[in-house]
Amino acid sequence: MLYNCISKFNTVIILEVIVGRTVIDVKDARKTYVMGQEKIRAVDGVTFTIEEGEFCCILGTSGSGKSTLLNLLAGIEKLSGGDIIINGSSIRKMSEKKLSKFRQENLGFVFQAYNLLGSMTALENVELPLVFKRISPGKRKRMARSILKKVGLGGRMDHKPKEMSGGQQQRVGIARAFVARPKIVFADEPTGNLDSKTTIEVMQLIKGMALKNKLTIVMVTHDISLSKYADKIIHVSDGKITEIEYNENPLGGLKPAEPQPIDATHGEETVQQADSKQDKGFAQPTGLKVNKDTVRKPT
Numbered sequence: 001m002l003y004n005c006i007s008k009f010n011t012v013i014i015l016e017v018i019v020g021r022t023v024i025d026v027k028d029a030r031k032t033y034v035m036g037q038e039k040i041r042a043v044d045g046v047t048f049t050i051e052e053g054e055f056c057c058i059l060g061t062s063g064s065g066k067s068t069l070l071n072l073l074a075g076i077e078k079l080s081g082g083d084i085i086i087n088g089s090s091i092r093k094m095s096e097k098k099l100s101k102f103r104q105e106n107l108g109f110v111f112q113a114y115n116l117l118g119s120m121t122a123l124e125n126v127e128l129p130l131v132f133k134r135i136s137p138g139k140r141k142r143m144a145r146s147i148l149k150k151v152g153l154g155g156r157m158d159h160k161p162k163e164m165s166g167g168q169q170q171r172v173g174i175a176r177a178f179v180a181r182p183k184i185v186f187a188d189e190p191t192g193n194l195d196s197k198t199t200i201e202v203m204q205l206i207k208g209m210a211l212k213n214k215l216t217i218v219m220v221t222h223d224i225s226l227s228k229y230a231d232k233i234i235h236v237s238d239g240k241i242t243e244i245e246y247n248e249n250p251l252g253g254l255k256p257a258e259p260q261p262i263d264a265t266h267g268e269e270t271v272q273q274a275d276s277k278q279d280k281g282f283a284q285p286t287g288l289k290v291n292k293d294t295v296r297k298p299t
Ligand SMILES: Nc1ncnc2c1ncn2[C@@H]1O[C@H](COP(=O)(O)OP(=O)(O)OP(=O)(O)O)[C@@H](O)[C@H]1O
Pocket: 033, 034, 035, 040, 041, 042, 060, 061, 062, 063, 064, 065, 066, 067, 068, 069, 222
């Protein structure tokens, strides 16, 4: 009897380590917009799960319902039907106040248009989620400075968004999304406004930060080449899931950690120094492919 209990207990632990715990459980989720006489089924009954530490990509053409689905997952849009359970809590049942607290404590966001506050410096923008979490000014400055260095912007902390390139602004956006150590980061077309070289840098940065911190990522894109960074690819069309693919060899895996260079600039490294440092931690894309053997159709 005792042996059986221990054995069952071990099996559960081993399964959780291998498979990962479900953090997002989507059950027949629906979102319908009513426009006069017309009903638009932007999300039309989707069911899937996202596991802890998974990089999940929602892939589809324009108008297929990707952003609506992401906004439902993040509790930004209200469901018309079905339910979404995040970390064991039904977001449908949460009050607006509880939902907004839940978002502040658990979720991070990266937007296509960066959504930085123009009147604030990079440092102040990154500090914002920590202000909402009521972290003391000294501590939040330290945390914001540290993450800005990690994204290669040690030399741009006092710049306002208009004094930075698109890629640099998105790195500020990524620092802001990760600084409060969320459990899940949602990204809607995070590289949509960037050139192809900067797109790779930004994707590697998001992937690297997620792996290092064991975070769950949900990213929306229309670009199939970006979906190759994901462990799981959810194809959507007309608000429905058409296929779920599993990728055994996603792009952007981590290389073993490298020693940090001595900071001779007292934190004020140049963007060039930071840029070259940033690329080192991550494997370059090498044409890894989606493993069709592991593709399964949604149930
Ligand atoms: N607030 C809204 N009111 C009415 N219809 C909406 C609203 N938001 C989205 N839609 C409709 O829902 C459908 C899905 O829109 P959604 O923005 O989710 O698509 P998407 O896949 O993100 O597209 P894109 O790649 O162009 O961003 C579209 O037909 C859109 O017109």
